[in-house]
Amino acid sequence: MIKNVLFVTLFAVVIAADAKKPCCGPTKFMAGNGASVGQVITDPDTNTSRSEGFFTYQYGAFDFERKMFGYNMSVTYPNGTSTLIRLIQNYAQKYQYIILDALQYCQKQQVTEPQPTNCIPNNATWQSSFRIGGAKGGSLFADSWTYKFVHPKDAVEGDIVANVFQDDCSPFSTTFIGDRFEGGRKVPLISMGGLLNLTSGIPHPEEWFTVPDFCPKEINSLTTNMARSASYLPDLEFFQLPLFF
Numbered sequence: 001m002i003k004n005v006l007f008v009t010l011f012a013v014v015i016a017a018d019a020k021k022p023c024c025g026p027t028k029f030m031a032g033n034g035a036s037v038g039q040v041i042t043d044p045d046t047n048t049s050r051s052e053g054f055f056t057y058q059y060g061a062f063d064f065e066r067k068m069f070g071y072n073m074s075v076t077y078p079n080g081t082s083t084l085i086r087l088i089q090n091y092a093q094k095y096q097y098i099i100l101d102a103l104q105y106c107q108k109q110q111v112t113e114p115q116p117t118n119c120i121p122n123n124a125t126w127q128s129s130f131r132i133g134g135a136k137g138g139s140l141f142a143d144s145w146t147y148k149f150v151h152p153k154d155a156v157e158g159d160i161v162a163n164v165f166q167d168d169c170s171p172f173s174t175t176f177i178g179d180r181f182e183g184g185r186k187v188p189l190i191s192m193g194g195l196l197n198l199t200s201g202i203p204h205p206e207e208w209f210t211v212p213d214f215c216p217k218e219i220n221s222l223t224t225n226m227a228r229s230a231s232y233l234p235d236l237e238f239f240q241l242p243l244f245f
């Protein structure tokens, strides 16, 4: 009996020492962030649905200390149609610029919530550990975490799986399965993405965070002709989600 209790106690200690704690990744880095997104769009008038898919790729500077993100972004449909924009997001001051450099077009808006984070949230559940890499070595060890987003607290509702390297908690892949919301209506959404070519630090912050002279000082809306011609601007709400975790 005593032996058993001892065994159970030891076992519990071993489990506790082994329990994985949510971690935080690098705070300042350059990286590419690519994602494949699929969604089901319903026309409220005809009540007919269609599915669509597209690829997004962002490359730029991610500064979680200053809460600033500056990157080029492309959105590409399978038919080859592609849109290129540049973003400067300032979450400390809650605004963002959407920039089309070629047209000298710039729009100042409220930032897109939720604010990206470099941490696995405390409510996440550790799922598994694994190794990635080929048979010849050069392996990296990783942890898989899952957690939920809940509407209306979060802009989307559903399940996230985030995989991070054990080494420094750098995220390398994220999957979201759930819904986004469009005026109270659910839009089923699946997205899979990840970071690549991550390098520590931001060697040229001015290149990514300097707001061009042609940008407005105040929040503006699509009013000018040029803006109207740029109204193919993507709906950032969901292109952005989930950026990291």
Ligand SMILES: *[C@@H]1O[C@H](CO)[C@@H](O)[C@H](O)[C@H]1NC(C)=O
Pocket (backbone or CB within 6 Å): 052, 077, 079, 080, 081
């Ligand atoms: C390509 O697909 C997108 C999204 O479905 C659509 O908006 C666009 O008009 C298409 N372009 C061409 C050239 O078919």
Ligand SMILES: *[C@@H]1O[C@H](CO)[C@@H](O)[C@H](O)[C@H]1NC(C)=O
Pocket (backbone or CB within 6 Å): 059, 072, 085, 086, 100, 101, 102
């Ligand atoms: C980002 O886009 C701008 C044009 O908006 C371009 O001048 C710059 O070279 C791009 N940077 C990268 C790294 O692709």
Ligand SMILES: *[C@@H]1O[C@H](CO)[C@@H](O)[C@H](O)[C@H]1NC(C)=O
Pocket (backbone or CB within 6 Å): 121, 122, 123, 124, 147, 148, 149, 150, 153, 154
């Ligand atoms: C888990 O934490 C994240 C980040 O704080 C939050 O957005 C989400 O709503 C939380 N999920 C639940 C189920 O509380």
Ligand SMILES: *[C@@H]1O[C@H](CO)[C@@H](O)[C@H](O)[C@H]1NC(C)=O
Pocket (backbone or CB within 6 Å): 032, 196, 197
């Ligand atoms: C990633 O980095 C490698 C090596 O520097 C480079 O050759 C490659 O083009 C980069 N990939 C992307 C998608 O930027």
